[in-house]
Amino acid sequence: MDIDKAQKLAVEHLLPMFPGSNLQIDKSSSRDAKVAWVGGAQQVSFKLDKSWQQRLTVSRSQSFSPAERGLIDAFVKACEDVDSAIGQAYETEVLRSLGRFVVIESIRHAPSELLGNALAALEHWAVQTYEGREVTAGLGLLATHDELTGMSTVTFEEYRRLDVAKVLGDGVSSLMVFDSTGQVRGLHSLPGGDNSARAPLRFSGAAAWAEENRVSLCLSRRGEILLFTGGELRFARRRGSWIYFDQASTIRRWKIHSTSLRSSVYESCLDASFSRTGACVAMVTMANAQNVKSLVADEDMLASSRDNAKRAALRTIIGGRSFQELDRAVRQDLLALDGAVILSHTGAILAAGAIVRVPGGSEGGGRRAAALELSKLGVGLKISSDGGLTAFSNSDVVYAGF
Structure with missing residues (x-):
């Protein structure tokens, strides 16, 4: 992948994750790291190949946190993973999903195949209706295979094709839970209204469920997808793009x-x-x-x-x-x-x-x-x-x- 293609992908998929940011091309040498701070914490540069004589620099008015720099690492890794699609007939379709790949790469503790399939299903349901109404959904992903008792023969891929999948689990009062192998583990009821949740109040129950290594995914009636982990909102797909939430860093900035x-x-x-x-x-x-x-x-x-x-x-x-x-x-x-x-x-x-x-x-x-x-x-x-x-x-x- 050349720098022009990388620049186009960064504008489409990386900059929306950091609202208020911009991108420029700077000179580079083979000694420069693939991802590095430059000129202070308000700028992070990256390149996909160390031999490039130029690098792309993301900058904005507020500083980038270490976690946000890690997201740029994830973007570089995602670009490397999809590089083989460049020039192929399916290039457009693969690159359109790059933002999703960055999210998957960033959530290291989640089963990547299951997370990818779940995100793809929610993006599909976001433009669907059920009985004439917009679809809402809530999915819970476990990092283990035996966290809940009982066995199921229904996998996520089978479940997502069922009509009832658009009804069971709304992300507000309930989640449909799957283990790390993608097997259905049941419908989990959620409490709500947590005053201290770093999540929209309506989805505070889904955030609270996603403690430790769990991930919960919610599709709102407006077609927005919210990803919770560590007990808080981490990503949201809004206005057609994925946005990253570094909440502790944001709160500290209002000094x-x-x-x-x-x-x-x-x-x-x-x-x-x-x-x-x-x-x-x-x-x-x-x-x-x-x-x-x-x-x-x-x-x-x-x-x-x-x-x-x-x-x-x-x-x-x-x-x-x-x-x-x-x-x-x-x-x-x-x-x-x-x-x-x-x-x-x-x-x-x-x-x-x-x-x-x-x-x-x-x-x-x-x-x-x-x-x-x-x-x-x-x-x-x-x-x-x-x-x-x-x-x-x-x-x-x-x-x-x-």
């Missing part, structure tokens, strides 16, 4: 507030993203707490002395609690309000459903304009209606994801 607040805000951003409600959230520094009033009307401030029904209702709902103390479903409802949710550095809710004053001629929509203005007071977060998250600090993009 100016407490870990508990950052975690709560991040989890609620996940909920708003996958429920497609959109949202605008801000975390304000202690030094800028008094400056919120310059951007928000007094009647939208919860502490205002002016009385109105909206503020009275919100005060009753919040009950004097900080954002991180609220039930996660309540936080999701607050973010769904038209307007911004504005938090102090401790998590106190200063305003909810607030209209933010923005300069005339602002581009990019109301939520983006509001998040940019609020970022001058700390961190402004904008979740778009298609699920994308952008974080701003002092009007600069510090994170792009989802």
Whole structure:
């Protein structure tokens, strides 16, 4: 595979895994490693052959974590594995699946053949219907053959062809579980509503099931595929591309507030993203707490002395609690309000459903304009209606994801 083909594949399959990233071609020598940090943690270069005199460099505004660099290693390995397809009649079909191959290569503890077949089945079901409704599905993959008792003669390949496969296991309340050999192990019921899950609230049960070396896969009614392992969301296929979630690293990047607040805000951003409600959230520094009033009307401030029904209702709902103390479903409802949710550095809710004053001629929509203005007071977060998250600090993009 030459560098031009590798560049095309990286644009189609690697960059979408790191929203906000870009790709460039740099000079290289045979001494350079296939994958390496260059110019700091915000750039990682790679090449498929050490003899190449050029290399491809992925860069973005936020740093790449070691886990994200490992994903680029997986991309290189996946490209090497499919190299024999170049020039063949089936090249287009193989390369179209490269993103899936990268995911499989990254989840080393899962049976690769079973994981690949499961992902292919969910991608197929994502465009199918059952009784006139979009298909939802939940699959659980075990790393062992004997973790559950009992034997089955039904394999995954046989199961996926059955009509009932589109009904059994919805990923929210249940998973259809398979062992490492692909044999059916039963339908597993899931608890839900875990406030601390690093996963969309609706799928928190599937995330909790996927502890240790287990993997759970969920297909939502919107045709999105979510992959959970280690008890959290790791990958999601959205808008036709696979996206990687390095959640611990993301939470650490919002440095100016407490870990508990950052975690709560991040989890609620996940909920708003996958429920497609959109949202605008801000975390304000202690030094800028008094400056919120310059951007928000007094009647939208919860502490205002002016009385109105909206503020009275919100005060009753919040009950004097900080954002991180609220039930996660309540936080999701607050973010769904038209307007911004504005938090102090401790998590106190200063305003909810607030209209933010923005300069005339602002581009990019109301939520983006509001998040940019609020970022001058700390961190402004904008979740778009298609699920994308952008974080701003002092009007600069510090994170792009989802």
